[in-house]
Every structure is written in C-alpha cells, then in structure tokens.
Amino acid sequence: MEWMEKLLSLSFQVRDFMWGNWMVALLVITGIVLTVVTRMIQIRRLGNALKLVFLGARGKDYSKEDEGDISPFAALMTALAATVGNGNIAGVATAIATGGPGAPVWMWISGFFGMATKYAEGFLGVKFRKVAEDGTMAGGPMYYIRYGLKEGRFSKFLAAMFAVCGAFAALFGTGNMAQSNSMALAFKSQFGVPPLLSGAILTIMVGLVVIGGIKRIGAVAERLVPTMIVFYFLGAITVILVNVAHILEAFEIIFASAFTGKALGGALIGTSVQKAISLGVSRGVLSNESGLGSAAIAQSASKSSDPAKNGLIAMTGTFIDTIVVNTMTTLTIVLSGMWMLTPAVGVDLNGANVNLQNLSPQVVDFASQVGYNLQNGGLSSTALTSAAFNTVLPFGIGGTIIAIASFLFGYTTLIGWAYYGEQCLEYIAGVKIKKPYRLIYISLLFIGANLQGQYLDIVWNVGDTANALMAFPNLIGLLFLAGVVAKITSDSFSGGKRIY
Numbered sequence: 001m002e003w004m005e006k007l008l009s010l011s012f013q014v015r016d017f018m019w020g021n022w023m024v025a026l027l028v029i030t031g032i033v034l035t036v037v038t039r040m041i042q043i044r045r046l047g048n049a050l051k052l053v054f055l056g057a058r059g060k061d062y063s064k065e066d067e068g069d070i071s072p073f074a075a076l077m078t079a080l081a082a083t084v085g086n087g088n089i090a091g092v093a094t095a096i097a098t099g100g101p102g103a104p105v106w107m108w109i110s111g112f113f114g115m116a117t118k119y120a121e122g123f124l125g126v127k128f129r130k131v132a133e134d135g136t137m138a139g140g141p142m143y144y145i146r147y148g149l150k151e152g153r154f155s156k157f158l159a160a161m162f163a164v165c166g167a168f169a170a171l172f173g174t175g176n177m178a179q180s181n182s183m184a185l186a187f188k189s190q191f192g193v194p195p196l197l198s199g200a201i202l203t204i205m206v207g208l209v210v211i212g213g214i215k216r217i218g219a220v221a222e223r224l225v226p227t228m229i230v231f232y233f234l235g236a237i238t239v240i241l242v243n244v245a246h247i248l249e250a251f252e253i254i255f256a257s258a259f260t261g262k263a264l265g266g267a268l269i270g271t272s273v274q275k276a277i278s279l280g281v282s283r284g285v286l287s288n289e290s291g292l293g294s295a296a297i298a299q300s301a302s303k304s305s306d307p308a309k310n311g312l313i314a315m316t317g318t319f320i321d322t323i324v325v326n327t328m329t330t331l332t333i334v335l336s337g338m339w340m341l342t343p344a345v346g347v348d349l350n351g352a353n354v355n356l357q358n359l360s361p362q363v364v365d366f367a368s369q370v371g372y373n374l375q376n377g378g379l380s381s382t383a384l385t386s387a388a389f390n391t392v393l394p395f396g397i398g399g400t401i402i403a404i405a406s407f408l409f410g411y412t413t414l415i416g417w418a419y420y421g422e423q424c425l426e427y428i429a430g431v432k433i434k435k436p437y438r439l440i441y442i443s444l445l446f447i448g449a450n451l452q453g454q455y456l457d458i459v460w461n462v463g464d465t466a467n468a469l470m471a472f473p474n475l476i477g478l479l480f481l482a483g484v485v486a487k488i489t490s491d492s493f494s495g496g497k498r499i500y
Contacts, residue, residue: 014461015462018469023468027114027117027281027285027471030478031110031291032113034117034482038116041119042319052309052316053073055073056313067131067303069214069302071222071303080317082416082419088329090406092385093383093385098344101254102258104327105255111290111322111323114284118315120481121295122307123310125300125310126302130147136213139297139300140424144481145158145162148484158476165469166294167424167428169467170418170441171444175414175417177463181448183407186382186403195449199446202411206415206445224408228405228412235405236331238392246335247331250331254330288326290318292470292474294420297420297423300423308489336389414445418438421437422441
C-alpha cells in the first residue's frame, strides 16, 4: 500500500532526525557536565557503588524504617530489567556490523559519561519523589522537572512532554510491542514455535507479574535479572576463553578501527570514524538508557531517604550494562572473527563475498587462526552474535543460548517498561489509571508478538522517536538541576563521609 510505504519512509526520517548528531551531542554534553560537577563520581565512588549492590544482593542495603516500596537493590534490578535487553545482543552487533569493530569504543566512552548522568537521575528521582494517593511512591523525570525547576509553565510543559512520550513508548514502542515481536520471531526461527503460541505464553507470563504492581515486578526482577546476566556471561566468557590467546589482537582491531577507520595491519574497515562514533554513542544510549530518565522512575520506588546513595546504585546500572555486558558481546564478535563478515567490511546482506583485497595478510591470518570461513554472507544483529557463539559452542548451542538470552532479556524489558509507562500515565491521570493501563499493556503485547511484515519497522521507529522525545526534556531538566546535584553530592561525600 502506497500510504504505508510513505508512513514507513516518514518514520525512518523522523527517527533519524531525532537520533541525529544534535541528540548525540546533547547526551554527551550532559554527561560531561554532570561528570565535572560531581567531580567524576563514576571513578571516585564506583567501589562504594558496587559495594552497595553486593550488600543489596544480601538484603542489607536498606532499613525497614526507610520510606519506599521496594529495596534499593530491587529498584536497580527493575531498572536493569528494562535496560539489559536485546540492545545488548542485537544492538551491539548491529553497531559493529554497520560502524565497524571500533563502534563499541564509543559505547564505552558514552557509557563512562553516562554513569554520571545515571547517578544524577537516580539522585533526583529520590530527591523529588512524592507519595501517591494509594500510598505508593511516585517519581521520575516528570517529578524532578516539575518540582525541581520551579519555572511554572515551562517545567509543567517539559514534565508533561516526558510523561506522554514515556507512556507512548511503553505501550506502542520499543518497550512493548517491538520487544514481544522480536521474541516471538526468535523462537519461531530457532525452535519453530508459532508466534500465536509464544505470544500467548508471553502475555500470561508478563500479565501475572505486571498485575501485581511494582512490588511483584521488583521481586521478580531481583531474582531473574542476575540469573539471566550470569547465563549470558557464561556463554560469552566461554567464547572469550577459547580465543584468549588473541585478546591483544582483538583490542588492537577495536581501537584502531575506532580512531583510524582501519583494522589490524592497516586493513580498511569500509566505514568512517564519524559513523562509528555516531552509531556507538546512539546504540550505547539505547542500550544503557543513560539520559532517557527511565531508571529514575524505578529508583524513586526504593526504600531510601538518601539521594546520593540511590545515585550510586543507579550508576552501576550503566556500568553493568555497557562496561560489562556490552563488552562481552563485543569481544565474542571480534575474537571469533565474525566481525569480518559484516557490511562494515564490505560484505553485503545479500550474501556477497568478502573482498579479500581489503584485508591485510595479518587479518586473514588472524581470521584463519580463530577458524571461520571468509566466504560466508554478511551478518548483522542477533545473527552476528549467534554466529560468534557458534564458532566455539557446537551443535547450534550458541544460537540456542542467544535465543534463550534474547527471550529473558526481552521478558525483563517488558516488565520493567510496564512500570515506567504506568508511572508516566499516573502523573497525567492519577492512580485510577493503573488497572486499565495494565490490561491494555498486556493486550498490546500479544498483538505485537503476532505482527508480521516489513511495516513492523514503523513500530520500532515510532518507539525510538518516543525515546528521543523522552530524553530531550529529561536532559534539559538534568542540566538545570546540575547545581542541586553538585551541592548535595559535595555535602554527602566531603571529608570521606558516606562510605557505605
């Protein structure tokens, strides 16, 4: 249909504009500003932050007298449930396939500054949260923008903009329908499960958790999220250990590509450094959500009266997502040699062969040592990560691990974003909206699982655009409130205080 083709084209154009260089610059600048005003909180207090996470895993990170709905650890796991998703599997692979093996370097750099951004979001989420009519905690960017800026119509407009776009993204975008569709397609291709069946099972599984609200979501997240990360980590570390003799060459490839557009031995990657930067930063943000403001909503529910403590816990989310999980994916793809079977190296997705003249003898030798065939077709997204796992894990076990990990990552994203959308709508319509919203959310989830065809990209593009529209008011709010974050952070940690 002609009008659908036009809508598809328009959705790509709007998405590309919203995630253009101006948005990438705003995200990075905000992270740099918050890094400066907090005096590199992500370095100075990372040890303290990780200690809080380990205490939380043992149930010792809060007092029963603290106000809130769930423990700080459960709040972090809820945020990670929504954050550690298919972006860590498919998103990283797509960035490498399109921007070359150097793109993850820019993910790491943006993630470093993003840790300061995530600290500020967790901090402000607790600082400006409110108690809702039903006694639960209500917080997030819409609250710290509205009550922190105190700029009348301007702050109300920005807060409402965030809430509307957050609810839209949760219901119709990457937080719901696109996730369920990806999961259903993965199980159909890997195990032959019909989308109707997998969609029905997924709807029931998500519904049983979401209907119980944040306390049930938090309880499931704090058990499932660590398990799924360890499961994926074990698969990835197996690939890395088998190829550990080539770890230095892998890092040479990664950093040479990031800063010169060339790989080991001077082989041209076929993509520009600017493209690697753009893809690395944008994919990194979509993966760790630093700057979107979503994690602040989860952190607002935690049993804590200490904004600085919650900020520290929140920033470990970016560390775990980008520095740990994304790095595992990157190393498996580069160490396995599968990065050389991507469009960035000159392999098109229609199966054209690698142009061997573009590869230096060192690269060809490295590829042959890790054992893959240079004459395969181009790889991207989940297929690229699966291929990397399958180079070491026999009988298709690698693909099975990726399919299961994709399901678990997608499932936790669904329950996390269900809460985000609920809080955004509650800000607009009050607590009475919660139950109808939950029913609508799980209904749309089932519909999303059964969508077919090329026009599904419209859902992804609309979701990406809604995420950008969430990020914009949040980043403006963070910049205006940087002084508040700086002052209280300085008071909290001056003279060695607050060593948790």
